[in-house]
Amino acid sequence: GESVGLHLPTLSVQEGDNSIINCAYSNSASDYFIWYKQESGKGPQFIIDIRSNMDKRQGQRVTVLLNKTVKHLSLQIAATQPGDSAVYFCAEKTGANSKLTFGKGITLSVRP
């Protein structure tokens, strides 16, 4: 069945360093991918998305890379800040179907 998984459960980085969070997906029909950030006590917050007809998309301090050949998605955060500490989820969906399939989540911890 379809699944979206994350390679590592936790990631610890030094403040100011770049962070890379990876995600694998198994549904080759997925055409829309999203990264969410969830802080304690809050709902998931949209970070950035990418459609399957793109390989890369950049936002403010964040970049998402999509490799459809190996079904891999990554989120790069530049100059990681303490406020970036949270749980990060990748999610995917197919077509007009609103159902998002989420990965398990990875905790990003930023060391001062």
Added chain:
Amino acid sequence: KAGVTQTPRYLIKTRGQQVTLSCSPISGHRSVSWYQQTPGQGLQFLFEYFSETQRNKGNFPGRFSGRQFSNSRSEMNVSTLELGDSALYLCASSFRAGGVENEQFFGPGTRLTVL
């Protein structure tokens, strides 16, 4: 623009009871989706409503139901509560245009504890 609001934020119920959770989407958003979040299963899709119609449903038992009103507000109901229903229930709204759905915005969730 106000975000997605969910009420109540916290709820404690006992086994066998039923519960109703409410979600008000962002103004102009007509699609509302519900998710259950637990430490063990992560975020799982419950169902989606658009224009008062359920468009999609996840793999949850019939005890989980929902509805959407003409103002796009949505409610979900869980009957005969079980201990395993303890979770954070999240609502997300999105704007559909030309059959294409855009990004989903999540509310803060309702934390349900079943004793």
